[in-house]
Amino acid sequence: MEFTSRNGLTKKAKQKKSWNDRLFDLAVYTIAILMIIMVVYPLWFIVIASFSNPADVTNGNVWFWPKEWELDGYVELFKQEIIWKSYLNTILYTIVGTLIALLVNIPAGYALSRSDLFGKKWISIFILIPMFVSGGLVPTYLVIKGFGLLDSFWVMVLPFAVSSFNIIITRTFFKNSIPETLWEAAQMDGCGTIRYFLTMVLPLSKAILAVIGLWTAVGIWNSWFNALIYISNEDLQPLQLVLRRILISNESLLGAASGEIASELRRLSEMMKYAAIVVSTAPIMLLYPFLQKYFNQGVMVGSIKE
Incomplete structure (x- = not known):
């Protein structure tokens, strides 16, 4: 026999709802972070490439930071x-x-x-x-x-x-x-x-x-x-x-x-x-x-x- 809490939901139902909410929030945050990376990274890459040796950029040696700073x-x-x-x-x-x-x-x-x-x-x-x-x-x-x-x-x-x-x-x-x-x-x-x-x-x-x-x-x-x-x-x-x-x-x-x-x-x-x-x-x-x-x-x- 299940006992309901004062808000009308069983303890099991509340736990299930809480887990679903956390899973949903995790999915939303993951998608949002991926979209931010997709938008921001190309801009950041242009900036670091402008300070890098073109040979390093062509060879794939520049990802998140210039290998050597050049102005x-x-x-x-x-x-x-x-x-x-x-x-x-x-x-x-x-x-x-x-x-x-x-x-x-x-x-x-x-x-x-x-x-x-x-x-x-x-x-x-x-x-x-x-x-x-x-x-x-x-x-x-x-x-x-x-x-x-x-x-x-x-x-x-x-x-x-x-x-x-x-x-x-x-x-x-x-x-x-x-x-x-x-x-x-x-x-x-x-x-x-x-x-x-x-x-x-x-x-x-x-x-x-x-x-x-x-x-x-x-x-x-x-x-x-x-x-x-x-x-x-x-x-x-x-x-x-x-x-x-x-x-x-x-x-x-x-x-x-x-x-x-x-x-x-x-x-x-x-x-x-x-x-x-x-x-x-x-x-x-x-x-x-x-x-x-x-x-x-x-x-x-x-x-x-x-």
């Missing part, structure tokens, strides 16, 4: 004076471009979330069209040239600031997160549309601001194709394009060299390749932890069905 890749990379100028260009493009994108996309998304917007349906269709149909590279180039933006700072931040995807994500966030009653209460207190948006809506929208800002910043930071097409002035080129040109130049020199010179160039080229990856991604990797809590809150807003 030749970073030294050779930063000897290129254009690196510092391009780094500053990329930082300016990212900051200014992100601010402009937020200034354009956030108000547009809020306007579309309002039920009293005149012609809301047709405006939404007009915004959705570029998500499926593009004008193409040549017409875009001709338009940018017609506006006199070629070889200018603004060609990297103005023509591509509007994003239909970001506007739709922002609209969904405002529609599902900002109650209509808040606007009604603000109207009763004599608050206008602009004041309401600036003083009440934006402070409640840190999550979507962080998400759109991070997406835009990462996109601009990694952008090199637009600069390749629209910028020929080396003083205006971003970091990604300059790094690409340096690596291609090294490959060309390597093909023309022979003997010990070719061996040394190959070693430096491999080290510079890893160093370039670290240099180009480090700022974004350092920025992400500060925005992670907002990113986690807002990243799923686009999946909410209206």
